[in-house]
Amino acid sequence: MNPGFGGNVASDPLYGYFAAVAGQDAQISADELQRCLTQSGISGSYQPFSLETCRLMISMLDRDMSGTMGFAEFKELWQSLNQWKTVFVSYDQDRSGTMESQELQQAIANFGYRLSPQALNIIMKRYSLNGRITFDEFLSCCIRLRILTDQFKRRDATQSGSASFQYDDFIQVTMSV
Amino acid sequence: MNPGFGGNVASDPLYGYFAAVAGQDAQISADELQRCLTQSGISGSYQPFSLETCRLMISMLDRDMSGTMGFAEFKELWQSLNQWKTVFVSYDQDRSGTMESQELQQAIANFGYRLSPQALNIIMKRYSLNGRITFDEFLSCCIRLRILTDQFKRRDATQSGSASFQYDDFIQVTMSV
Numbered sequence: 430m431n432p433g434f435g436g437n438v439a440s441d442p443l444y445g446y447f448a449a450v451a452g453q454d455a456q457i458s459a460d461e462l463q464r465c466l467t468q469s470g471i472s473g474s475y476q477p478f479s480l481e482t483c484r485l486m487i488s489m490l491d492r493d494m495s496g497t498m499g500f501a502e503f504k505e506l507w508q509s510l511n512q513w514k515t516v517f518v519s520y521d522q523d524r525s526g527t528m529e530s531q532e533l534q535q536a537i538a539n540f541g542y543r544l545s546p547q548a549l550n551i552i553m554k555r556y557s558l559n560g561r562i563t564f565d566e567f568l569s570c571c572i573r574l575r576i577l578t579d580q581f582k583r584r585d586a587t588q589s590g591s592a593s594f595q596y597d598d599f600i601q602v603t604m605s606v
Numbered sequence: 607m608n609p610g611f612g613g614n615v616a617s618d619p620l621y622g623y624f625a626a627v628a629g630q631d632a633q634i635s636a637d638e639l640q641r642c643l644t645q646s647g648i649s650g651s652y653q654p655f656s657l658e659t660c661r662l663m664i665s666m667l668d669r670d671m672s673g674t675m676g677f678a679e680f681k682e683l684w685q686s687l688n689q690w691k692t693v694f695v696s697y698d699q700d701r702s703g704t705m706e707s708q709e710l711q712q713a714i715a716n717f718g719y720r721l722s723p724q725a726l727n728i729i730m731k732r733y734s735l736n737g738r739i740t741f742d743e744f745l746s747c748c749i750r751l752r753i754l755t756d757q758f759k760r761r762d763a764t765q766s767g768s769a770s771f772q773y774d775d776f777i778q779v780t781m782s783v
């Protein structure tokens with residue numbers, strides 16, 4: 430409507446969901462994000478996202494480590510969520526709201542991660558219940574894998590496949606996700 | 607009753623809770639552990655443990671990586687849970703079911719972990735909501751900190767404070783908790 434304004438967020442349909450929960454500081458916390466995403470209907474017929482997963486979503490994009498999310502990050506998140514949802518729906522053929530834990534292996538390989546059968550097995554066990562994985566758990570898995578891989582790569586500047594961590598740094602990286 | 611039997615588990619009052627959910631294989635999975643602990647009343651007036659936290663409890667003692675827990679591990683878990691509960695109750699003076707996130711710093715220091723203010727800050731943000739931490743989140747934090755510290759120490763044989771990880775190993779360690 431007003432192309433001269435690069436930041437014309439008011440005309441962005443997503444802004445409505447965001448503004449409804451963001452306070453004056455234009456930042457949302459994990460519980461506000463949970464409400465916001467529930468109201469947006471992005472999880473469709475799937476269960477609403479857990480607070481745990483919403484925290485991870487914030488961590489994924491939280492460059493200033495504030496624990497909150499602004500509208501620019503919310504839009505970025507929205508895009509990723511839709512991509513992950515497309516993947517999940519393609520596996521959830523019977524519309525049960527779950528995918529098979531074996532299919533998670535395939536999804537992870539398709540995302541480009543190269544992991545051993547042992548690592549895949551640990552991940553499948555961690556995120557499935559009775560061999561099935563919900564959309565919320567799938568997202569939690571995708572987000573943690575992305576954050577942890579990014580953090581590892583930052584400490585493996587020469588791409589040797591090996592990285593060294595000081596204890597405190599290791600705890601900061603691993604306890605934040 | 608029958609002191610000649612070292613493994614006389616039937617007379618152990620804890621065995622009742624365990625046997626009520628364990629199948630013929632005498633192993634319990636995360637959802638069975640959740641039911642078992644809820645029935646035991648160990649969380650008292652606090653909310654029942656989340657499935658997420660029950661999974662971590664199994665990981666903490668899962669030496670054979672089976673994803674399940676036998677009675678010996680259940681007894682070991684029971685002891686740790688009671689110790690953590692004593693700590694939590696001492697901070698929950700007003701019986702609100704929560705402790706202050708600042709108090710988590712103190713608890714972590716008392717457990718003997720030496721962490722920087724940045725690491726403590728990340729942990730507090732990760733486990734609190736509006737500055738308060740529930741018993742379930744407190745446990746989740748204690749268990750993950752214990753597992754991650756143990757795993758780090760195993761890779762830091764000389765206690766140099768620094769450890770090297772291969773990417774796949776890093777993902778195995780961090781995605782299992």
